Amino acid sequence: MTEGADHLPLFPLRTVLVPGAALGLRVFEPRYLDLVRECGRRGTGFGVCLILDGDEVGAPATPAGFGTEAVIEDFDIGGDGLLALRVRGARRFQVRRTRVRDNGLIMADVGWRAADPVVDLQPEHALLGIVLRKILEQIDGADQVFPEPHFDDAAWVGWRLAELLPLEQPQRQQLLQLDDPDERLETLLRLVDED
Incomplete structure (x- = not known):
């Protein structure tokens, strides 16, 4: 079941972010620095999807069809001069369609999955x-x-x-x-x- 549709920039990774989990990221590629700036300006998150094919760096990777919205909780410049982000998993989504911007950033049309119901542990x-x-x-x-x-x-x-x-x-x-x-x-x- 999905709720609404939206557009979300994707940050494909070799890891799965689940709702409520924290994740540290080091950002250095121009497309992802642009993503962070855009999210900061708009006060929005971005999507984290598991890479099905390709790499985290270089040509756009093929993302899994489901992912999790990442909300930026904190950021800093690391000792290596790279932007360090701490994000937390929020809403789950299903990717409906993707397109690649000129800078290599993958943009997705997503359908938000319904929030988990509160169900007692059986x-x-x-x-x-x-x-x-x-x-x-x-x-x-x-x-x-x-x-x-x-x-x-x-x-x-x-x-x-x-x-x-x-x-x-x-x-x-x-x-x-x-x-x-x-x-x-x-x-x-x-x-x-x-x-």
Whole structure:
């Protein structure tokens, strides 16, 4: 199910950004410096999509058909003189059409996916809530990164596990494309059982 349509500049990466997750980026290519300036002027985010074919640098890469809006939380100039961004995943989207600007920046027509419903963690997924608690206990400063944990919210538990478990990027992409929080947790259970 989609909500509305919009135009979004894309930043294809070899990683999947999930809603609520933080990501650090180093920006040096002119097309992405332009993207950051444009987002700053408009007060908007940009899309992060997994690269299906191509590279992060150089010719425009082929992005996956689903991605996550990245909202800039902080920026700085690193010791190497490059722009360092800290972004956070927001809304999910589906790419409907892309075009490439003269500077190589990929622009996408996107359909926004519906926000996750608030669904209680079901008994059959309780193990995943326990796994997430154990993971967070091992992370220094987790109480600052996740100051208000929602261990009873199926969507929150699913996204945090998608962010923190050592999954392959195609597995993370599979989770990103699922609209139902319970289906996402079922898929996570299968992925955990496979390892």
